Amino acid sequence: xxxxxxxxxxxxxxxxxxxxxxxxxxxxxxxxxxxxxxxxxxxxxxxxxxxxxxxxxxxxxxxxxxxxxxxxxxxxxxxxxxxxxxxxxxxxxxxxxxxxxxxxxxxxxxxxxxxxxxxxxxxxxxxxxxxxxxxxxxxxxxxxxxxxxxxxxxxxxxxxxxxxxxxxxxxxxxxxxxxxxxxxxxxxxxxxxxxxxxxxxxxxxxxxxxxxxxxxxxxxxxxxxxxxxxxxxxxxxxxxxxxxxxxxxxxxxxxxxxxxxxxxxxxxxxxxxxxxxxxxxxxxxxxxxxxxxxxxxxxxxxxxxxxxxxxxxxxxxxxxxxxxxxxxxxxxxxxxxxxxxxxxxxxxxxxxxxxxxxxxxxxxxxxxxxxxxxxxxxxxxxxxxxxxxxxxxxxxxxxxxxxxxxxxxxxxxxxxxxxxxxxxxxxxxxxxxxxxxxxxxxxxxxxxxxxxxxxxxxxxxxxxxxxxxxxxx
Numbered sequence: 001x002x003x004x005x006x007x008x009x010x011x012x013x014x015x016x017x018x019x020x021x022x023x024x025x026x027x028x029x030x031x032x033x034x035x036x037x038x039x040x041x042x043x044x045x046x047x048x049x050x051x052x053x054x055x056x057x058x059x060x061x062x063x064x065x066x067x068x069x070x071x072x073x074x075x076x077x078x079x080x081x082x083x084x085x086x087x088x089x090x091x092x093x094x095x096x097x098x099x100x101x102x103x104x105x106x107x108x109x110x111x112x113x114x115x116x117x118x119x120x121x122x123x124x125x126x127x128x129x130x131x132x133x134x135x136x137x138x139x140x141x142x143x144x145x146x147x148x149x150x151x152x153x154x155x156x157x158x159x160x161x162x163x164x165x166x167x168x169x170x171x172x173x174x175x176x177x178x179x180x181x182x183x184x185x186x187x188x189x190x191x192x193x194x195x196x197x198x199x200x201x202x203x204x205x206x207x208x209x210x211x212x213x214x215x216x217x218x219x220x221x222x223x224x225x226x227x228x229x230x231x232x233x234x235x236x237x238x239x240x241x242x243x244x245x246x247x248x249x250x251x252x253x254x255x256x257x258x259x260x261x262x263x264x265x266x267x268x269x270x271x272x273x274x275x276x277x278x279x280x281x282x283x284x285x286x287x288x289x290x291x292x293x294x295x296x297x298x299x300x301x302x303x304x305x306x307x308x309x310x311x312x313x314x315x316x317x318x319x320x321x322x323x324x325x326x327x328x329x330x331x332x333x334x335x336x337x338x339x340x341x342x343x344x345x346x347x348x349x350x351x352x353x354x355x356x357x358x359x360x361x362x363x364x365x366x367x368x369x370x371x372x373x374x375x376x377x378x379x380x381x382x383x384x385x386x387x388x389x390x391x392x393x394x395x396x397x398x399x400x401x402x403x404x405x406x407x408x409x410x411x412x413x414x415x416x417x418x419x420x421x422x423x424x425x426x427x428x429x430x431x432x433x434x435x436x437x438x439x440x441x442x443x444x445x446x447x448x449x450x451x452x453x454x455x456x457x458x459x460x461x462x463x464x465x466x467x468x469x470x471x472x473x
Contacts, residue, residue, distance in 0.1 A: 041074070041077070046052070052109075198230050230247035334393070336390050357404070405462070409459065413455070417449065
């Protein structure tokens with residue numbers, strides 16, 4: 001039920017203080033008793049999809065025998081995995097590259113902003129190399145050029161079966177595809193990451209099983225367009241555990257539901273076949289949670305955005321989804337101040353919010369992105385008007401959020417513990433995705449550890465978070 005203004009620092013997976021490169025230290029700590037080996041620093045910026053790219057590069061580095069260290073001073077070279085979605089994210093990426101150059105001097109750049117090599121080298125001509133997103137092999141080749149490849153002994157330098165993870169051990173992002181076939185006018189992701197490229201379903205399920213075996217309690221399914229999974233390969237049949245499985249979102253969910261962990265769906269377009277996943281949620285097979293970026297609720301603005309869907313039809317489907325699965329939680333994001341948006345069209349968006357009663361909502365002001373088609377649209381909105389609309393939007397959704405959270409008081413939920421601090425435990429219910437949604441606070445509860453699941457009764461709520469007390473299982 002949270003409302004947040006888009007901020008790229010919210011999507012910075014690793015919080016990077018000066019001279020520090022954070023990671024999952026339990027998995028990245030030097031292994032074995034051999035002499036000091038080649039040392040790499042790594043900074044990952046951007047969305048969960050970028051985080052998965054970082055995990056893959058780090059896994060290969062560790063497989064080859066490199067140590068991954070957490071400070072500029074200890075690193076022989078620093079890799080920065082960048083974000084380039086909107087201008088503020090580009091600035092953060094460029095600033096981080098500059099900091100790494102200042103503090104270390106030897107920097108490789110990869111990720112979405114890497115697709116604009118000239119933009120990087122114009123400001124930072126001393127970077128050693130630039131690659132685009134999911135360019136794993138190219139990144140490793142560049143590392144080999146500048147840092148001696150270690151003599152690797154697999155018996156003393158072991159990499160976990162599930163690879164290197166940058167998330168806490170109890171949850172993990174499961175990326176099922178690259179790229180996107182949509183051409184939304186405000187977005188440049190296809191130009192950076194290419195068209196839809198679905199991973200073989202057997203590979204996805206194999207990765208999921210390894211993560212579960214390693215102790216993961218929650219799998220967060222991500223891609224640029226999760227509901228399009230398999231469209232590019234015509235939903236061909238693959239094999240998993242000796243059984244045929246279609247490369248399709250519903251078939252994937254059915255198999256993931258058998259692994260005994262939470263399965264959460266992100267970045268889902270409201271295609272008709274999404275209706276078939278709702279019964280799986282009602283049956284408790286996957287979490288009753290959908291992350292659907294609606295973006296707007298006026299037909300003309302949606303057409304200008306080149307976004308699918310009819311607001312009226314969307315409201316009808318939401319109603320039917322909730323009839324099938326009353327516990328369903330819907331998260332969405334919206335853009336205000338899109339070029340040409342009139343006051344009346346913005347009021348339609350506010351009316352949609354009131355009617356839809358969405359549980360989790362993020363909103364950001366339209367921001368021109370270099371290379372986006374929307375930059376050429378007429379009637380660009382004044383910044384002051386964008387800000388005023390953003391604040392009005394947030395006020396409407398904040399009231400909806402607060403009311404919905406009040407309805408949770410007295411209810412009992414299974415909570416996944418994320419951390420234990422000096423004040424008690426902090427966790428999430430099925431309604432709460434990590435980093436983007438609210439939290440459940442258990443004050444003075446210390447007899448739990450991250451990854452534990454406990455039943456909690458909610459006793460207090462504000463606009464964003466709730467507080468609870470542990471109850472008997």
